Amino acid sequence: MIDLSHIEKIYDSAAGPVHAIKDISLHINESEIFGIIGLSGAGKSTLVRCINLLERPTKGTVTVDGQKMTAMNESELRKARKNIGMIFQHFNLLSTATVYENVAFPLQLVNTPKDEIKARVTELLELVGLADKAEQYPSQLSGGQKQRVGIARALANNPKILLCDEATSALDPQTTKSILQLIKDINAKLKLTVVVITHEMQVIKDICDKVAVIHEGVIAEQGRVLDVFTNPQQPITKEFISVLLSNDLPAGFDRNELSDSPYPGSILLLRLTFIGESANEPVISRLIKNYNTNVGILFGNLDDIKGVPFGRLVIGMDGEAPEIAKALDYLNSQKLKVEVIGYVRRHDSTHQ
Ligand SMILES: Nc1ncnc2c1ncn2[C@@H]1O[C@H](COP(=O)(O)OP(=O)(O)OP(=O)(O)O)[C@@H](O)[C@H]1O
Ligand SMILES: [Mg+2]
Structure with missing residues (x-):
């Protein structure tokens, strides 16, 4: 036209x-x-x-x-x-x-x-x-x-x-x-x-x-x-x-403490983006069940674009390096986008 x-x-x-x-x-x-x-x-x-x-x-x-x-x-x-x-x-x-x-x-x-x-x-x-x-x-x-x-x-x-x-x-x-x-x-x-x-x-x-x-x-x-x-x-x-999707770290984390490699007290933060069908798949529960890592959901939202569901989660993971690597392989094999934010320490009142 x-x-x-x-x-x-x-x-x-x-x-x-x-x-x-x-x-x-x-x-x-x-x-x-x-x-x-x-x-x-x-x-x-x-x-x-x-x-x-x-x-x-x-x-x-x-x-x-x-x-x-x-x-x-x-x-x-x-x-x-x-x-x-x-x-x-x-x-x-x-x-x-x-x-x-x-x-x-x-x-x-x-x-x-x-x-x-x-x-x-x-x-x-x-x-x-x-x-x-x-x-x-x-x-x-x-x-x-x-x-x-x-x-x-x-x-x-x-x-x-x-x-x-x-x-x-x-x-x-x-x-x-x-x-x-x-x-x-x-x-x-x-x-x-x-x-x-x-x-x-x-x-x-x-x-x-x-x-x-x-x-x-x-x-x-x-x-x-x-x-x-x-x-x-x-x-x-x-x-x-x-501007629409907050790319900031969830509350309780300090960007200055973000590192590419683990350090004492740090956990690995990941941002997962789910699109369409995969937004409904129980990826997180399988992640928790099948790998020896601790996983916490730190942020999540669900949106849609032209009726296609579109979700974002920020999760924190800690555990032994080989287990984390396996868990990452699993996530990367799923129909979702995985972004590694980095290793960071949580600050909350209980640890101070
Ligand atoms: N009539 C004009 N004479 C000279 N320069 C112009 C003229 N109109 C626009 N420009 C210049 O051309 C460039 C693009 O301007 P334009 O108005 O197309 O931008 P825009 O993306 O619509 O910006 P905005 O979001 O502020 O409306 C700018 O550098 C502007 O200063
Ligand atoms: Mg204009």
Whole structure:
């Protein structure tokens, strides 16, 4: 549905050229929710604005729904952009117009007859749950309601694609959830292709099918959300994920005392990640039964990504070195990811 091929974007600024996008190629399938995550300044907004040619790439080609956007002139682009709705972090509503007028605006721009506008706006306001707010002004709405107006306006001309640039970044966590749910519902109902730009892994995890991590103008890593989430390859990806999954040591341990080899009083800490079926297998009870080691569970949580269970455990193990080695072999033979955190000493009141 969307094809970006070797996109490069250089801005001319007073301080010299800014190489915002270096060489990015991406393919986004029809009806999927595709997330693009990156730090501030990574080039996310630039990239998404290259999709509808609000920014013209310095190099590369953009193809949307079979049409080569980069080969179009301004009037062809205006027509092609009807196919692409967009919503923004700060909503960009007309403050002197009512909710109704805001949603009607893109329809007026393409000379839609008045009665058709009325029917369409009514339908859209119902879709986003604002049927009773038609005559209100943006200043009378909450942030979440403003973004609902933004979504209704973006959908006015029946686009096939919805671009969301930090659409929930100005909202509190609960409102964020409701807007993400609305985007998800719209994607399912209208089979829209959705591109979600964010700096929050939670947003990616909540609604995206695929994700591309962009860093300093290039793609660091991309793939299915489940794969990237459970098996990140690049440090920047790990950093985004670590915000959600605590990679800290459990309470009672001091990172300064972490060592690669055992020392008196230390135990071996392991982080186990279970995905899908293996989340249900009794690995820990077998570990305890079959090997002569002491095993304690220090931290655990269970989550899911697109309905696939995904659990993390931090366990502490102590015992003789050969037994620990055998236990590790057993864990590594199971369908789970085993990360050795290291040897560390427990500090709690009973030992002081
Ligand atoms: N119009 C412009 N002129 C010059 N430089 C620009 C322009 N727009 C963006 N840049 C620069 O391009 C780089 C990428 O900016 P961009 O806005 O795409 O990043 P971003 O990932 O969306 O960041 P944020 O998360 O802060 O929105 C930055 O270094 C930025 O300063
Ligand atoms: Mg941006």
